[in-house]
Amino acid sequence: MACFMILSVSYAAGDALPPIAATATPRLEGMAAEAMAQSVEADWLQQAASWRAANRPLTAPADAAEHAFPIAETIERGRRLARELERSGVEVKSCLEALSRIEARLKALGAPPDAVATQELYLEARRAIRRLAFANPLLNLDQLLFVKRFTQQTYPDICLNHMPWVSRPGGDICVLESKAGGKLFDALAEPGWAEVATTSASTPLEASVRHLLNGALGPGHVHGMDLWFGGDRVVFGYARAKSREPVEGWLNRAKSYELRRTVEPIHIYEMNLKNGALRQLTRGEWSDLDPTYAPNGDIVFVSERCGTSLQCNEYDKDETSCNLYVMKPDGSGIRRLSANKDGDYLPHTLDDGTIAYTRWEYHERSWAFIQSIWTIRPDGTMADAVFKQHFVNPWALEETRSIPGSRKLVAVAAGHHTLPVGPLVVVDTGVGVNTTSGMSILTPGVKPPEGGMDGVPVAGGGVLDGGGCYATPWALSEKFFLAAYNYGKQTDPTGYGLYLVDAFGNRELIWRDPAISCFMPIPRRARPTPPVLPDRTDPARPYATCAVTNVGYGASGIAPGQIGYIRIAEPIGWPYDNQHGGQRYGEDHRYGGKGAENKNLLSWTPIRVLGDVPVAADGSAHFAVPADTAVYFQLLDENRMELRRMRSFISFQRGEQRACVGCHETRALAPPGGPGQALAAPAMVPEPPPWGSGRPVSFLRDIQPIFDLRCVNCHGGLKPAGGLAFSGGLITHDREVAGYGANRAYETIMEKGLVAISAVRAQDASITPPLAYGSLKSSLVAVLSRAPHNERVRLSAEEWRRLTTWIDANAPYHDAFVNKREPVAAYDLALDQALAGKLGAIHARRCTGCHAADAVTRLDWIDLYQPGHTLFLEAPLARAAGGVGRCGKDVYKNADDPDYRAVWELVRDAVAKAWARPRRDLKALTDDRDAGRMLELDAGSGASRIH
Numbered sequence: 001m002a003c004f005m006i007l008s009v010s011y012a013a014g015d016a017l018p019p020i021a022a023t024a025t026p027r028l029e030g031m032a033a034e035a036m037a038q039s040v041e042a043d044w045l046q047q048a049a050s051w052r053a054a055n056r057p058l059t060a061p062a063d064a065a066e067h068a069f070p071i072a073e074t075i076e077r078g079r080r081l082a083r084e085l086e087r088s089g090v091e092v093k094s095c096l097e098a099l100s101r102i103e104a105r106l107k108a109l110g111a112p113p114d115a116v117a118t119q120e121l122y123l124e125a126r127r128a129i130r131r132l133a134f135a136n137p138l139l140n141l142d143q144l145l146f147v148k149r150f151t152q153q154t155y156p157d158i159c160l161n162h163m164p165w166v167s168r169p170g171g172d173i174c175v176l177e178s179k180a181g182g183k184l185f186d187a188l189a190e191p192g193w194a195e196v197a198t199t200s201a202s203t204p205l206e207a208s209v210r211h212l213l214n215g216a217l218g219p220g221h222v223h224g225m226d227l228w229f230g231g232d233r234v235v236f237g238y239a240r241a242k243s244r245e246p247v248e249g250w251l252n253r254a255k256s257y258e259l260r261r262t263v264e265p266i267h268i269y270e271m272n273l274k275n276g277a278l279r280q281l282t283r284g285e286w287s288d289l290d291p292t293y294a295p296n297g298d299i300v301f302v303s304e305r306c307g308t309s310l311q312c313n314e315y316d317k318d319e320t321s322c323n324l325y326v327m328k329p330d331g332s333g334i335r336r337l338s339a340n341k342d343g344d345y346l347p348h349t350l351d352d353g354t355i356a357y358t359r360w361e362y363h364e365r366s367w368a369f370i371q372s373i374w375t376i377r378p379d380g381t382m383a384d385a386v387f388k389q390h391f392v393n394p395w396a397l398e399e400t401r402s403i404p405g406s407r408k409l410v411a412v413a414a415g416h417h418t419l420p421v422g423p424l425v426v427v428d429t430g431v432g433v434n435t436t437s438g439m440s441i442l443t444p445g446v447k448p449p450e451g452g453m454d455g456v457p458v459a460g461g462g463v464l465d466g467g468g469c470y471a472t473p474w475a476l477s478e479k480f481f482l483a484a485y486n487y488g489k490q491t492d493p494t495g496y497g498l499y500l501v502d503a504f505g506n507r508e509l510i511w512r513d514p515a516i517s518c519f520m521p522i523p524r525r526a527r528p529t530p531p532v533l534p535d536r537t538d539p540a541r542p543y544a545t546c547a548v549t550n551v552g553y554g555a556s557g558i559a560p561g562q563i564g565y566i567r568i569a570e571p572i573g574w575p576y577d578n579q580h581g582g583q584r585y586g587e588d589h590r591y592g593g594k595g596a597e598n599k600n601l602l603s604w605t606p607i608r609v610l611g612d613v614p615v616a617a618d619g620s621a622h623f624a625v626p627a628d629t630a631v632y633f634q635l636l637d638e639n640r641m642e643l644r645r646m647r648s649f650i651s652f653q654r655g656e657q658r659a660c661v662g663c664h665e666t667r668a669l670a671p672p673g674g675p676g677q678a679l680a681a682p683a684m685v686p687e688p689p690p691w692g693s694g695r696p697v698s699f700l701r702d703i704q705p706i707f708d709l710r711c712v713n714c715h716g717g718l719k720p721a722g723g724l725a726f727s728g729g730l731i732t733h734d735r736e737v738a739g740y741g742a743n744r745a746y747e748t749i750m751e752k753g754l755v756a757i758s759a760v761r762a763q764d765a766s767i768t769p770p771l772a773y774g775s776l777k778s779s780l781v782a783v784l785s786r787a788p789h790n791e792r793v794r795l796s797a798e799e800w801r802r803l804t805t806w807i808d809a810n811a812p813y814h815d816a817f818v819n820k821r822e823p824v825a826a827y828d829l830a831l832d833q834a835l836a837g838k839l840g841a842i843h844a845r846r847c848t849g850c851h852a853a854d855a856v857t858r859l860d861w862i863d864l865y866q867p868g869h870t871l872f873l874e875a876p877l878a879r880a881a882g883g884v885g886r887c888g889k890d891v892y893k894n895a896d897d898p899d900y901r902a903v904w905e906l907v908r909d910a911v912a913k914a915w916a917r918p919r920r921d922l923k924a925l926t927d928d929r930d931a932g933r934m935l936e937l938d939a940g941s942g943a944s945r946i947h
Contacts, residue, residue: 040509071121102121142183150221151494159343159345167221174209220241223236235268237290237301256317282301282331296532300325323339323343340573345357346400353532355377369765387438398414399411401473407428408427409429417450419449422447423441476523479502485498485501537656542627550661554662563615565638566621566633569632585605620676631649642804690702696816710795717875738831739818743860757810838902876892
């Protein structure tokens, strides 16, 4: 595989943005008491409408007063809240008495109750509960930090939410504070109800909002923010824009390639909250966003710097994926933390010092379901799935944060084609990595925008109001949370406001700006700094070492001693650079029809087999793997054939030392017993496959020669044995894209299901059982292993290893990618309809006595190595003239026949063009390309050890 150079971007003249100001001058805005009261009461009425839509009996009239307002439910929620806060020393008597009076008045209304009176009782109950809710000691703060930003309006998708043009420019980092500098929630508890408010210019403000940037960075929007543990500075991503209007084409995903070259990427900045000083931390052609402070002051962030494209979406889309990176506090020393071909997003530092993030995987499993919670140490070591790696609903868990004083986490349950919005959930990873019983729903009245929702409501019931979306939660405790909420469509640009939500069913508006959405509420106060985890990397070592106590642990169905080797392989990400855009591997979505799902459209990436390492007699193994490389593991038998496959992948840092129990796919248990025999010796270097570890496997180069030598004599021509054609001729899958085709043998194998592969598009999130896929489950291997083929074919030991290694790599065809913007277009012989037409005209004259012209005008019969041996040249040519004379009578008496010469010249010229301008698969035969990330260790002639 070629190395892909990352090219710099030169923005067009006139595109330069204004210089960045050194400091920002805050701007103040506020809301009068009366307006604040009206806003809060309007929100209560909207909550009642949401509750009514979700809970009103189907038989009740829509305007029935007894079902219009959830007064009884509201009173009960208030009482549950009072019982909880009383344990914290909060005075709750006045609230409980008020709720009792309201309850008595409700009963006295009679039936049917008066609608106006019912509404007033509902509002009175809400006022009493708001006063109580805002007396919570957890809200004892002066300022609330948050972000104003227009909600993303471009195509929502977990892997498309990071581009700089996704939101309309506008908004700021803001601080909400009380009018007189006192406690914020004291001011918000009774906005204008204690006395009659006026609308005069002298009306005091209940609360005010300071805009901290106030235009210092020019137009744009904030894309992720974190507050330092001391509360005195913020780090944030900012997408600067040339104006307050979105760029042309911002809602058209097909414009992504152009926009990536002309729109300034998102960069990371830091602001001192004491004096407004700003500094820019990242620069360059890639977007850097969603930063989070590590406990030692380093900054972990999301970036496109990995230079990979989405393994998804249509051919005309050019979109990047993201990985995690870390930098020093001053922006220096940027280093990659994760190597994920699919995408890592939304990192947040947890209270134990690790970084939680959402990881999307699209590797031999569903594109929809594997959007899980992972954690990683700030040095990049110990990346691990901690929740939702192997169950379906919800499809994604995002915006994961710690809950203070607890090992539990709060997250948003979302979909794949969505923003990170949906119901709020509390996650207890201690219950288990792969069980929905570890997930409690804080807002059961809300469903994810896509996909289903498993789990049960939190103790206390949670918020039952129906509909809407939550976003950017901040936990105050296991029972109280700050969050953004929107009643309507997930992409409503102005729909989100800030709320206090509790486990007892209460939701209270904190702040809403009708002109723009509000997100990311963070109390501005010092909080405990998590522990600083020591750096376990060694930059001098380009590899990591893995120690496994017993590879058979957790692999039920595999007999002790059956495992002979572990194989290490790399799934290679699709390249992206700003010159070529996104390069592609898999077949275009336009290709479909009968049998499409059986073709290996689903092997969406090249596979580089790094090699095999032996397993000791006690099941232990100790080996090296390349650092900063996505790898997955397979268990092999003594013949190096797959027993079990890891349908996931992981990456390691330089010098990382990783130990696990066995092949249990959660990596969460401590190794039982002793360290194992293999750990007494130095780590082994994987023994490469027959074609070497420096490049991905190519079917055409590495496997087709086996079929050419052993199979095509019987399985070729017009009537191949058993209807199975194993010739190497090229075919196409897409009439518009050169390079999307395979060859005849590969097409046969896939259409007939001769190999057992894991389909990437399969809607599957399960743990892989042993012997689910691979060579031991493949009918092709079974047939070649038994009579008569085991006697007639007789594959050599190397041929067996090539064939089974390829199958166990999930039987990929291509070893490289389609460059949509090649300076010279590839020639696809299989797509050459003009060639087929000229050949067909000759065959119509000479062959129709026995054959239909199109039956023998087979471009896949053209022999790319020896054009003269092309079947429709060789078969009809007389034996005396050098042909094989298969047509019963000699169609061409000699090579001087004008039609024969015409066919020969057409074939010769087509083959010459095919090699001069090779399509993707032929390139594997024209050069010895380097995979670009060789294991920097000398493997010698077999498995060796690191000393």
